[in-house]
Amino acid sequence: MATSSANVTLRNGSVVPAIAFGSGTKWYATKQDAKEAAEGDGPVVSREVVDSIKRALHAGIRHLDTAEMYDTEDEIGAAIHEFLAESGLERSDLYITSKIFTGATDVRGTLTHALSRLQLDYLDQYLLHTPFIEDIPDNTKTLGEIWAEIEAVHRDGLVRDIGVSNFGIPHLEVLREDATIFPLVNQIEFHPLLQQRELAEYAKEHGVTLASYAPLTPLTVSADKVDAAVLDALKEALDAIADRTGKTRAQVLLRWNLQKGRVVVSTTGNAKRLAALVDVQEFELTEDEVQTIDAAGETASFRKFWDDKKFD
Ligand SMILES: NC(=O)c1ccc[n+]([C@@H]2O[C@H](COP(=O)([O-])OP(=O)(O)OC[C@H]3O[C@@H](n4cnc5c(N)ncnc54)[C@H](OP(=O)(O)O)[C@@H]3O)[C@@H](O)[C@H]2O)c1
Structure with missing residues (x-):
């Protein structure tokens, strides 16, 4: 079986499969369609999303990208569970990224819920989805306070590599004041029409690996x-x-x-x-x-x- 063999090594030595299969964008829409079509209030798992993630895993992809916001953690969980049984591979052969946003008012509770939906006992990568925390309903925490809670779940071994997404230089500078662990990763939109060279220079200087979403x-x-x-x-x-x-x-x-x-986050x-x-x-x-x-x-x-x- 061909595998996704290109890797990127983070500042802490973690080895990340360089191609991540995204489960937001089109899969978010597919999941919402499945919810609308479903009768009753029970949990909905979109078979179409599960199958597409499994196809990616069977094709050799080893890194999956999801988020609280995408509502696809159940599907990722089911796909991993079925794929590991079918392939004989181990959990440690996969690298799973998720992100937190509105749930940042209770980082530990949101992560616990995510792990249960994902049927996992740890995440490889956990990101704060955006720095725009003014959009989180009833949030009273600062960016630094939320980051400290993400550091705490990392210390407890629930998430291995921690980082952020959609952070510009000023947002990263806010964290630099108090962070014990500066973000290892910043997942950003990156393609030839949005090159963000200053941010790339800054990331290099501070040892932050950039992951690119929307590459196409x-x-x-x-x-x-x-x-x-x-x-x-x-x-x-x-x-x-x-x-x-x-x-x-x-x-x-x-x-x-x-x-x-x-690291490149695409999907199909x-x-x-x-x-x-x-x-x-x-x-x-x-x-x-x-x-x-x-x-x-x-x-x-x-x-x-x-x-x-x-x-x-
Ligand atoms: N952190 C964030 O804020 C954030 C934001 C957006 C996305 N993401 C993550 O990044 C993932 C990927 O985002 P994206 O979907 O925008 O990535 P993308 O790689 O730029 O686009 C993928 C889309 O392009 C289509 N496509 C593939 N090959 C194509 C081609 N040759 N010509 C035209 N269209 C083609 C695919 O459709 P087909 O299915 O038909 O191939 C698919 O819908 C998301 O699922 C999510 O996990 C993160």
Whole structure:
């Protein structure tokens, strides 16, 4: 069986499978559809979501990404349970990331609930989903206080690697004042149309690994949202590299991200594209090709998620 063999090593020595299969975005929508179709108030587990996650695991993906906000922790739990029984692999062969947000008013209680939904006794990675805690109903805690509670569940062994998501430099600076463990990971939107170079420099300086979500945005963005000349130039660059390597535009984009040292969080419900996702570990872009993509997108600043928020 092919496995997702590319890894990224965090500052604490943890080895993270570089390709993560996301269970938000399209799977969030699939889960909400299943809930609407279900009769009664009992818990709903979307078989479609479970099966898609299992397909990813059987295809060789070893890192799954979920969140309290996605409402897919039950599905991830069922998929892991069934996959381990079918494959004979162990829990330790998988790397599971989840995120907390509104539940940050009670970090330990929310994590306990998440672990029970996931049918796990620890998480590999736990992230504070956004720094925009003013959106959490009835929250009275500061960012630093929430982070201290995340550090506490880490100390107790319930979560191994701790980090944040959607943090800009000012948000990270708030944590730097009091954190015992500075975040190991910052999961951010990252693709050629949103390169955030200052944040990348800062992360490098402070030993924060960046994980990139929405890596395929240049292929999914509607043309009226970005400068047509920039998008055309980028697609032209992707096509030339796709021709040379015999890969698809999407694979070139994913590979560009991997070669920046990122963990890449993507997803698909399409079998061919799933195989292509695993396959991005098997080829390389030249340094010139990486720079050509950098240059094609560098003047753009298109944010697909959290675009009404302030990041700097
Ligand atoms: N931390 C955060 O705030 C945050 C925010 C957003 C997302 N995330 C995480 O990141 C994961 C991935 O996000 P994303 O879905 O935006 O990632 P993405 O990798 O940019 O996009 C994946 C989507 O692109 C489609 N796609 C795949 N190949 C394509 C191609 N060649 N051409 C056109 N479309 C293609 C897929 O559809 P098919 O199924 O048809 O292949 C899929 O719906 C989420 O599930 C979630 O786990 C985190």
